[in-house]
Amino acid sequence: AQTVTQSQPExxxxxxxxxxxxxxxxxxxxDYYLFWYKQxxxxxxxxxxxxxxxxxxxxxxxxxxxxxQKAAKSFSLKxxxxxxxxxxxxxxxxxxxxxxxxxxxxxxxGTRLTINP
Amino acid sequence: DTEVTQTPKHxxxxxxxxxxxxxxxxxxxxxxxxxxxxxKKPPELMFVxxxxxxxxxxxxxxxxxxECPNSSLLNLHLHALQPEDSAxxxxxxxxxxxxxxxxxxxxxxGTQLSVL
Numbered sequence: 001a002q003t004v005t006q007s008q009p010e011x012x013x014x015x016x017x018x019x020x021x022x023x024x025x026x027x028x029x030x031d032y033y034l035f036w037y038k039q040x041x042x043x044x045x046x047x048x049x050x051x052x053x054x055x056x057x058x059x060x061x062x063x064x065x066x067x068x069q070k071a072a073k074s075f076s077l078k079x080x081x082x083x084x085x086x087x088x089x090x091x092x093x094x095x096x097x098x099x100x101x102x103x104x105x106x107x108x109x110g111t112r113l114t115i116n117p
Numbered sequence: 118d119t120e121v122t123q124t125p126k127h128x129x130x131x132x133x134x135x136x137x138x139x140x141x142x143x144x145x146x147x148x149x150x151x152x153x154x155x156x157k158k159p160p161e162l163m164f165v166x167x168x169x170x171x172x173x174x175x176x177x178x179x180x181x182x183x184e185c186p187n188s189s190l191l192n193l194h195l196h197a198l199q200p201e202d203s204a205x206x207x208x209x210x211x212x213x214x215x216x217x218x219x220x221x222x223x224x225x226x227g228t229q230l231s232v233l
Contacts, residue, residue, distance in 0.1 A: 042226055043205060043207075043226050043227045043229075044224050044225065044226045044227070045160065045209070045222070045224035046224075047221045050221070091159055091160075098213075098214040099172060100167045100172040100173075100213075101147075101148060101167055101213030102148040102165045102166075102167045102172055102213065102214070103148070103150075103211055103220075103222060104165070104173065105160075105162065105222070107159035107160055107161075109158070110157075110158075110159055
């Protein structure tokens with residue numbers, strides 16, 4: 001079974017600074033997707049960024065980028081120019097081959113990110 | 118409309134009660150999901166419906182009974198729950214990944230359930 005590990009239960013950063021959240025995973029599969037979701041106090045899970053395992057290029061979405069190291073099974077999230085609205089719980093997630101077209105996500109334990117003004 | 122709507126937002130029930138959680142989406146998604154999230158923990162998958170048929174059941178106790186009456190609606194029927202079942206119950210939907218592989222899950226804001 002696949003496992004996802006986030007070793008940082010909590011992180012904090014000054015507003016406008018850069019922060020990196022760590023994630024490692026364990027799998028024997030070669031075809032999979034990785035995701036970062038954020039969960040603000042509203043409790044809704046929101047997709048931040050995704051990476052396909054067969055793509056070597058790291059994904060970027062505005063201020064969010066990833067460092068995907070497939071051999072090391074590492075998938076870190078970098079947030080640049082941190083904003084107060086970035087404060088949330090961040091979950092790293094793994095998705096393997098769809099089951100009957102549906103997605104089965106395995107989440108890490110989460111990292112609570114605090115932005116200091 | 119790109120929302121997944123869950124009702125109620127909060128629910129308190131006794132161990133002998135029967136209640137239902139409701140989830141609705143109008144995005145044409147044919148996969149719908151129930152997740153359970155305990156406080157300060159990640160979401161855990163409970164059930165998945167594909168084309169209104171149960172495709173994944175993660176060995177959930179029978180006191181939780183899912184139902185997908187049509188392509189827009191997903192219910193979770195609750196009966197004889199235990200206090201340890203208190204959690205946030207999240208619903209999600211997505212297109213089925215037949216041809217396009219990059220579709221994301223759309224989550225609702227959840228129902229916070231307390232079992233007394």
